[in-house]
Amino acid sequence: MNTQASPVLKVEGLRTHFFTRKGVVKAVDDVGFTLGPGQIMGLVGESGAGKSITGFSILGLIDPPGRIVAGKIIFQGEDLIAKPASELEKIRGNRISMVFQDPQTSLDPVFKIGYQITEALFVHHDLSRAQARDRAEQLLRLVGIPSPAQRLRDYPHQFSGGMRQRVGIAIAMASDPALIIADEPTTALDVTIQAQVLTLMRRLVQQKGTAMILITHDIALVGQFCDRIGVMYAGRLVEKGAKEEVITRPLHPYTQGLIASIPGRQERRRRLRQIPGMMPNLIGLPEGCPFLPRCDQAGEDCRQRPALAEVAPGHQVACFRRQGR
Amino acid sequence: MFLAGWGEFWTEFRESKSGLLGAGLTLAFILASLLAPVISPQNPYDLTQLFLQNSNLAPKWIPGMFMLGSDGQGRDLYSAILYGLRVSLYVGLASTVLSAVFGTLVGVLAGYMRGKTDALIMRIADIQLSFPAILIALVIMSLWGQGLFKIIIAISVVNWVFYARTARGSTLAEREKDYVDAARAAGVASGAIMLREILPNIVAPIIVIGTVRVANSIILESTLSFLGLGVPITEPSLGSLIYEGYQVLFSGFWWSSVLPGLGLMGVVLGINLLGDRLRDVLNPRLKR
Amino acid sequence: MLGYLIRRILQSIVVLLCVSVVVFAIMYLSGDPVEMLLPPEATQKQVEELRIHLGLDKPFHVQYLTFLHKALQGDLGKSFIFNQPAISLIVERIPATMELAVCAIFLAVVIGLPAGMYAAVRPNSWLAKSIMSGSLLGISLPVFWLGIILVLIFSVILGWLPSSGRGETGLFLGMRLGFLTIDGLKHLILPALTIAVFQLALIVRLVRAGMQEVLLQDFVKFLKAKGLSENRVVYVHALKNILIPVVTIIGLQLGNIIAFAVVTESIFAWPGMGKLVIDSIHALDRPVVLSYLLIISLMFVFLNFLVDVVYTFLDPRIRLK
Numbered sequence: 001m002n003t004q005a006s007p008v009l010k011v012e013g014l015r016t017h018f019f020t021r022k023g024v025v026k027a028v029d030d031v032g033f034t035l036g037p038g039q040i041m042g043l044v045g046e047s048g049a050g051k052s053i054t055g056f057s058i059l060g061l062i063d064p065p066g067r068i069v070a071g072k073i074i075f076q077g078e079d080l081i082a083k084p085a086s087e088l089e090k091i092r093g094n095r096i097s098m099v100f101q102d103p104q105t106s107l108d109p110v111f112k113i114g115y116q117i118t119e120a121l122f123v124h125h126d127l128s129r130a131q132a133r134d135r136a137e138q139l140l141r142l143v144g145i146p147s148p149a150q151r152l153r154d155y156p157h158q159f160s161g162g163m164r165q166r167v168g169i170a171i172a173m174a175s176d177p178a179l180i181i182a183d184e185p186t187t188a189l190d191v192t193i194q195a196q197v198l199t200l201m202r203r204l205v206q207q208k209g210t211a212m213i214l215i216t217h218d219i220a221l222v223g224q225f226c227d228r229i230g231v232m233y234a235g236r237l238v239e240k241g242a243k244e245e246v247i248t249r250p251l252h253p254y255t256q257g258l259i260a261s262i263p264g265r266q267e268r269r270r271r272l273r274q275i276p277g278m279m280p281n282l283i284g285l286p287e288g289c290p291f292l293p294r295c296d297q298a299g300e301d302c303r304q305r306p307a308l309a310e311v312a313p314g315h316q317v318a319c320f321r322r323q324g325r
Numbered sequence: 326m327f328l329a330g331w332g333e334f335w336t337e338f339r340e341s342k343s344g345l346l347g348a349g350l351t352l353a354f355i356l357a358s359l360l361a362p363v364i365s366p367q368n369p370y371d372l373t374q375l376f377l378q379n380s381n382l383a384p385k386w387i388p389g390m391f392m393l394g395s396d397g398q399g400r401d402l403y404s405a406i407l408y409g410l411r412v413s414l415y416v417g418l419a420s421t422v423l424s425a426v427f428g429t430l431v432g433v434l435a436g437y438m439r440g441k442t443d444a445l446i447m448r449i450a451d452i453q454l455s456f457p458a459i460l461i462a463l464v465i466m467s468l469w470g471q472g473l474f475k476i477i478i479a480i481s482v483v484n485w486v487f488y489a490r491t492a493r494g495s496t497l498a499e500r501e502k503d504y505v506d507a508a509r510a511a512g513v514a515s516g517a518i519m520l521r522e523i524l525p526n527i528v529a530p531i532i533v534i535g536t537v538r539v540a541n542s543i544i545l546e547s548t549l550s551f552l553g554l555g556v557p558i559t560e561p562s563l564g565s566l567i568y569e570g571y572q573v574l575f576s577g578f579w580w581s582s583v584l585p586g587l588g589l590m591g592v593v594l595g596i597n598l599l600g601d602r603l604r605d606v607l608n609p610r611l612k613r
Numbered sequence: 614m615l616g617y618l619i620r621r622i623l624q625s626i627v628v629l630l631c632v633s634v635v636v637f638a639i640m641y642l643s644g645d646p647v648e649m650l651l652p653p654e655a656t657q658k659q660v661e662e663l664r665i666h667l668g669l670d671k672p673f674h675v676q677y678l679t680f681l682h683k684a685l686q687g688d689l690g691k692s693f694i695f696n697q698p699a700i701s702l703i704v705e706r707i708p709a710t711m712e713l714a715v716c717a718i719f720l721a722v723v724i725g726l727p728a729g730m731y732a733a734v735r736p737n738s739w740l741a742k743s744i745m746s747g748s749l750l751g752i753s754l755p756v757f758w759l760g761i762i763l764v765l766i767f768s769v770i771l772g773w774l775p776s777s778g779r780g781e782t783g784l785f786l787g788m789r790l791g792f793l794t795i796d797g798l799k800h801l802i803l804p805a806l807t808i809a810v811f812q813l814a815l816i817v818r819l820v821r822a823g824m825q826e827v828l829l830q831d832f833v834k835f836l837k838a839k840g841l842s843e844n845r846v847v848y849v850h851a852l853k854n855i856l857i858p859v860v861t862i863i864g865l866q867l868g869n870i871i872a873f874a875v876v877t878e879s880i881f882a883w884p885g886m887g888k889l890v891i892d893s894i895h896a897l898d899r900p901v902v903l904s905y906l907l908i909i910s911l912m913f914v915f916l917n918f919l920v921d922v923v924y925t926f927l928d929p930r931i932r933l934k
């Protein structure tokens with residue numbers, strides 16, 4: 001993969017903190033990665049690891065008490081963090097769009113689907129009513145919704161879960177964005193529909209050369225659909241690299257745990273493993289490696305925080321055990 | 326279970342100035358009404374202390390007799406307000422306790438039994454709710470005539486619905502939880518499950534509703550008394566005082582209607598502030 | 614949809630029948646009207662004859678059916694005081710009460726809706742905080758006392774506005790309405806304001822709470838992710854979402870205002886249904902009180918029906934086949 005040429009997105013040292021009554025939650029703490037056109041990057045981790053917050057940070061949709069406190073988000077050569085809100089509005093839904101987790105709740109229940117699609121078109125493009133309607137119909141056909149012309153007049157509750165998520169994807173694709181952030185797009189769907197929706201998304205992304213960030217807690221899904229993987233833990237990226245590298249040779253103890261817990265992998269006879277313990281509370285996180293309390297390979301030096309370092313070409317990990325120390 | 330979090334509750338509660346103000350106001354008014362016989366310069370019910378030459382005196386604004394002026398019968402207004410506050414608070418609290426107990430029990434029963442019991446109870450509640458509270462109370466009072474006990478009953482009849490609905494909703498949610506299943510599997514009788522297992526877990530929303538309803542009940546009582554359909558004239562509440570004051574408003578004696586009203590507003594405002602804060606603290610949904 | 618409408622109408626009729634039983638039971642239990650109708654020097658024989666003549670010797674259910682039969686023909690007896698059919702006394706006064714109620718709710722919605730939305734969108738601004746404090750004050754003010762204060766300020770002290778009656782009225786669609794003349798408008802201001810303040814406070818609080826709830830939902834984030842401006846999210850999407858509960862509330866509050874008119878009309882000597890019924894309660898003019906109850910129940914049941922129907926039209930999720 002050639003990410004050097006001209007990356008669509010380059011995130012550097014992103015820190016998004018929430019200033020709550022009980023203390024500062026460092027939901028995203030020094031996260032960086034690069035994404036080229038047509039690439040799909042999987043962002044994996046447990047809930048609360050900071051994956052979604054990373055996604056929302058890129059879109060500039062962090063609500064108080066949260067705030068991006070440091071970092072750069074270079075999208076097509078421009079730093080989004082430095083941009084005023086009105087500029088971001090022009091980018092959102094146009095050059096970067098998002099697909100949400102729960103198709104039940106991500107569409108406005110009291111507006112027709114057609115309205116919700118064309119609305120996104122009108123905001124960003126100068127279209128006539130008829131043009132927008134045609135485009136909406138075309139989009140629904142693109143995502144595989146039968147008889148699209150009629151369905152434009154339906155309300156969200158008249159669609160099944162999978163169909164509703166296709167509508168969400170259609171809205172995200174409406175302006176041919178350069179980047180799509182998909183936040184657990186299939187978690188709320190049945191397994192069979194999951195595969196359909198993801199295959200559709202991958203096909204669309206590849207056709208148009210769109211970059212995509214797939215946020216998920218399911219590392220198996222990432223293995224099937226992504227080019228690159230970033231593993232997040234307690235607000236930090238603990239491992240990232242090409243898919244094959246990370247899946248076949250996971251280096252961080254946490255990634256190893258995640259992969260060992262996938263049912264039905266190579267070593268069939270081995271018992272399914274679980275990572276013991278829980279992710280630590282993000283308030284008042286100790287200085288050292290956040291995974292320390294759950295790690296079976298830790299040593300004294302883990303009381304300091306390990307940084308990401310390259311241990312193999314294109315494969316970085318934040319663990320002293322793998323960095324030859 | 327509710328009391329276990331008391332320390333945490335208080336830490337959070339005191340963060341809001343308006344909540345503290347509400348609690349303070351409420352407490353102050355309750356104390357003032359309890360201590361009325363001690364702190365008021367006059368017993369306003371004692372006719373031997375009233376002299377007609379003292380009628381409609383303007384407020385003197387200095388502590389003592391006629392600090393807030395006097396009414397048409399020469400009664401010290403400050404004393405009358407304190408005693409009126411007693412009646413108002415008594416009616417408000419008594420009717421709240423009565424309707425909360427009845428409404429909650431009925432609501433838990435409906436939510437736990439479901440089926441026909443539930444349908445019947447909620448049907449009645451729905452029909453009653455489609456009629457304004459004041460109308461229902463008005464019908465009852467116009468039928469029975471004035472009376473302290475009668476108005477407590479009338480207000481309770483109006484209010485039981487709110488508790489019943491809340492209790493039913495919470496019970497429906499609680500009865501699906503594991504601890505109820507466990508109790509049922511252990512052979513605990515339905516009545517015991519309702520009273521000992523479910524009831525303690527739905528106290529918080531009932532308290533929130535209760536606070537708001539106390540304020541409402543006090544206003545309802547004073548409104549009915551203002552219309553001459555509330556407490557008897559021998560035991561005037563703040564509403565009755567305001568009515569009497571209104572009769573002499575156009576003669577320029579503004580204090581005998583305005584000042585009791587300020588007292589009424591103060592106590593209701595205090596309870597409402599307290600209720601708002603309780604709702605915020607006890608409602609986990611709006612928490613960050 | 615048609616099935617739903619029919620079911621809903623049947624429901625309303627059942628409710629009305631229940632109400633009529635309750636109202637009749639009240640009348641039945643509240644004593645013998647014969648004593649009211651006959652002079653005190655009437656003999657025992659005259660009393661008996663009148664009882665038989667009025668059918669009061671018959672059992673409860675027979676009397677109820679007779680009552681129902683007459684009620685359906687619009688005959689609810691004559692007022693003891695005015696010696697006129699009770700029902701026409703009430704109906705005559707409906708326009709006055711409705712005028713007051715509609716003006717008040719109009720004021721409350723026009724101010725309350727934007728204020729509540731603002732308070733939800735900018736909860737930390739000083740204006741939002743004053744709106745919320747004001748609304749708390751508004752729901753804590755006893756309506757009758759507010760009326761008195763307004764009278765004191767604008768009539769007694771300033772002498773700007775009249776404090777009683779409706780003033781001059783104009784004829785509109787066969788109804789006497791006050792807002793057609795300057796004098797009528799002047800008379801309308803204080804009572805309408807008195808009612809509106811509480812409703813305004815209530816609407817502000819409901820709108821704010823509803824709005825806060827809507828703004829927390831996922832689809833709001835999705836709308837922003839589509840690139841919609843905050844104004845569009847709030848004033849198009851969130852607004853339509855809260856309009857459903859708000860319309861319901863307005864409908865139900867209209868009923869409440871009509872009932873609450875008994876208070877306001879008493880203070881301002883407003884010649885509407887409310888003042889009439891309070892006077893009739895004090896004068897023990899039972900037929901008028903009962904007619905009032907039946908007519909007002911009819912109005913509520915109708916309002917509830919209307920609100921439900923409007924609700925199904927506004928909310929696509931409950932639109933039935």
